[in-house]
Amino acid sequence: MKARLLGGIAAILLAIIGTVLLVNYVGGADSRAMAGTDTKEVLVVSKDIAAGTEVSKFGDSVQTKQVPAAMVVEGALANLGDVEGKVAAMPLLPGDQLSAARLSDAATFKGSNPVKVPDTMQQLSFSVTSDRVVGGQLQPGDYAALFLSYNAGIEPGTAEVPASKLTLRKALVVSMQASGQTQTEAPGTSTSPDTGLAPKTVAADSWVVTVALAPADGIKLVHAAEFGHIWVAKEATTAGNTPAPLFKGDVFK
Helix, strand or coil, rough: CCHHHHHHHHHHHHHHHHHHHHHHHHHHHHHHCCCCCHHHHHEEEEECCCCCEHHHHHHEEEEEEEHHHCCCCCCCCCCCCCHEEECCCCCCCCEEEHHHHEEEEEHHHHHHHCCCCCCCEEEEEEEEEEEHHHHHCCCCEEEEEEEEEEEECCCCCCCCCEEEEEEEEEEEEEEEEEECCCCCCCCCCCCCCCCCCCCCCCCCEEEEEEECCCCHHHHHHHHHHCCCEEEEECCCCCCCCCCCCEEEHHHCC
């Protein structure tokens, strides 16, 4: 009986020792594979990181690892010191090498927040300067009111006088992306009615705004972007009545 007990204990000890040896062998596989290989130290994601997470909050979600030089992605980072103030521009998954391309300035991250768009709506983008879009403070998921203006009358046969109207209400903001291009022509610089009114290029203090609209409203936005001007307001929580079109002669009434 005692012999069987001792034999059982010995078998358990041998199993434990074998398991430890196997774990150590497997754990050293990466080191053996890297032997003689040119490697580079990079940061690798070890835990899921949500889009928009600040670099300062990555914590133990990233770890420094030795990666074969041939497998290092362009712009891979070895430390977070050079990217302080940045945020994850997209969801980062375990195994991803952390690179500058996967990060974004916090101020321009607004275009990365996911917004659920109804299947019946179209997504349309247009460019406006910051003063025409609440200084760029709109967030994905906000609702916008879109004012459309024309230098000429809004009905065929009307006098060619400037007209504006709060045309589109409760437009769902899908994304806000800062643009770094240079504006070469400001809106309204052309003397010809309804031509050359939109900026040919976007200024550095401009935003590309993407909104979701029903098709019947989307075509109105496209027309205004092509031939008129667009001004964006953050929609009030309780939207009031939509005012009638305003003509130049009505401004001082």
